[in-house]
Amino acid sequence: MNYEFDWGGIVPALPYLAQGMQTTLILVVVGMTLGISLGCVLAILRIFAPKPIAKLAAGYVNFFRSMPLILTIFWMFFLMPIVLRAITGNPYLSVGAMYSAIVALVLAESAYYCEIIRAGINSVRSGQMAAGKAIGMTTLQCLRWVVLPQALKNMTPALINQSIGLLKDTSLVYVISLNDFLGAAGQMGLRNGQLVEFYLFSAAVYLVICSAGVALVNHLQKKNKQAF
Amino acid sequence: MIEVKDVTKHYGSFQVLSNCSTVIERGEVVVICGPSGSGKSTLIKTLNGLERITSGDIVVEGVSLTHKKTDFAKLRSRIGMVFQSFELFPHLSVIENLTLGQMRVLKRSKQESIERGVGYLQKVGLAAHRDKYPGQLSGGQQQRVAIARALTMDPVAMLFDEPTSALDPEMVGEVLDVMVKLADDGMTMVCVTHEMGFARKVSDRVIFMDQGRIIEDCTTEGFFGDVQNRSPRAQEFLAQILTH
Numbered sequence: 001m002n003y004e005f006d007w008g009g010i011v012p013a014l015p016y017l018a019q020g021m022q023t024t025l026i027l028v029v030v031g032m033t034l035g036i037s038l039g040c041v042l043a044i045l046r047i048f049a050p051k052p053i054a055k056l057a058a059g060y061v062n063f064f065r066s067m068p069l070i071l072t073i074f075w076m077f078f079l080m081p082i083v084l085r086a087i088t089g090n091p092y093l094s095v096g097a098m099y100s101a102i103v104a105l106v107l108a109e110s111a112y113y114c115e116i117i118r119a120g121i122n123s124v125r126s127g128q129m130a131a132g133k134a135i136g137m138t139t140l141q142c143l144r145w146v147v148l149p150q151a152l153k154n155m156t157p158a159l160i161n162q163s164i165g166l167l168k169d170t171s172l173v174y175v176i177s178l179n180d181f182l183g184a185a186g187q188m189g190l191r192n193g194q195l196v197e198f199y200l201f202s203a204a205v206y207l208v209i210c211s212a213g214v215a216l217v218n219h220l221q222k223k224n225k226q227a228f
Numbered sequence: 229m230i231e232v233k234d235v236t237k238h239y240g241s242f243q244v245l246s247n248c249s250t251v252i253e254r255g256e257v258v259v260i261c262g263p264s265g266s267g268k269s270t271l272i273k274t275l276n277g278l279e280r281i282t283s284g285d286i287v288v289e290g291v292s293l294t295h296k297k298t299d300f301a302k303l304r305s306r307i308g309m310v311f312q313s314f315e316l317f318p319h320l321s322v323i324e325n326l327t328l329g330q331m332r333v334l335k336r337s338k339q340e341s342i343e344r345g346v347g348y349l350q351k352v353g354l355a356a357h358r359d360k361y362p363g364q365l366s367g368g369q370q371q372r373v374a375i376a377r378a379l380t381m382d383p384v385a386m387l388f389d390e391p392t393s394a395l396d397p398e399m400v401g402e403v404l405d406v407m408v409k410l411a412d413d414g415m416t417m418v419c420v421t422h423e424m425g426f427a428r429k430v431s432d433r434v435i436f437m438d439q440g441r442i443i444e445d446c447t448t449e450g451f452f453g454d455v456q457n458r459s460p461r462a463q464e465f466l467a468q469i470l471t472h
Contacts, residue, residue, distance in 0.1 A: 134307075134309035136381060
């Protein structure tokens with residue numbers, strides 16, 4: 001190989017890369033929290049709500065699972081200002097890339113989280129719901145105290161897997177010029193003429209983070225095998 | 229106390245219960261028996277509204293289960309149910325299993341719930357296991373905890389759906405002992421069971437079901453003692469089980 005690696009540019013660039021990483025982490029954490037919350041609501045609607053509402057929730061899920069995430073991000077970036085301006089009547093209202101990215105990620109990821117949570121809830125023995133009802137608890141109480149705690153234990157590995165996917169999906173926000181970690185690395189690389197080194201470095205960072213996530217999943221799956 | 233009035237239930241096009249009627253008085257111990265598929269489990273589950281009925285009515289302590297405004301959760305908190313598969317909450321310890329319903333449904337304080345829970349655990353002989361998890365208990369122990377869990381809600385009646393059918397033979401006795409004690413204390417009990425020895429010893433009445441219908445509904449002495457006057461299907465059933 002004739003290419004000479006020049007890693008010198010990486011250390012001075014770290015502060016800039018750290019800012020990008022901050023954006024990535026915000027997107028992941030907010031995406032996960034709001035995504036799982038919305039996914040929970042959707043899952044409960046799909047399982048327990050009357051048929052018309054359940055169908056709406058199912059439609060939402062199917063829609064966002066069918067759309068390429070890049071398209072969803074674009075839409076939110078261009079659509080949200082239009083919609084909000086129409087609602088608030090303020091023609092100068094701007095939303096900004098960060099907020100559109102968050103909304104896009106939450107809406108899309110919640111569809112996937114919904115399916116994971118639905119599978120988790122259905123994996124709890126039906127007798128548990130009956131037993132909870134038999135001591136006088138309402139359906140919601142059964143969910144809160146009996147079914148969901150067990151379901152969450154079952155679905156945590158899948159949830160973490162999905163979140164690892166979310167981490168990688170955040171790199172798509174470059175299309176709306178939002179600077180996440182990968183975007184920052186690319187910019188630095190271009191500026192220094194060290195694109196290869198910077199991309200290799202980013203790959204290493206993603207690898208470390210995702211490996212930690214996968215290790216957590218494996219650990220939890222082993223622990224679960226010992227449980228009830 | 230519990231009136232079953234001409235109850236019919238369909239699962240789609242399949243008729244599970246046909247025109248079942250009976251009355252269960254306070255303090256009575258009633259055993260429901262019959263061959264598999266006769267609808268016994270379904271019938272007992274309709275008594276606390278876990279299964280809905282297609283037609284007819286069920287009135288529990290004056291509350292009609294088919295009335296639109298019936299608060300099923302409230303009704304179920306007054307009737308205890310014990311399941312064949314125990315259905316303890318595996319993510320909670322034994323004492324937590326007993327206090328969950330008391331705190332969330334009856335709104336008792338944690339202190340009081342624990343006190344009452346331990347009291348009932350002592351009654352079923354398992355006070356030493358209060359902090360264990362269901363997975364660490366044997367089947368017989370789990371079922372006794374399940375009975376204690378139902379009792380902590382201070383029910384007016386207890387429903388048992390084949391409580392010993394999933395147990396090793398050695399553990400059946402310890403559970404039946406608890407049920408006998410309950411009966412002696414005057415609890416109203418409806419039991420679906422195959423344990424004819426228990427039925428004979430403890431119950432006041434026997435209901436025999438076949439293919440979704442109540443074929444026999446008579447006193448225990450009449451069912452086991454006066455066999456010639458029973459219907460042919462019941463005689464067949466008795467002949468089979470009493471030869472063991």
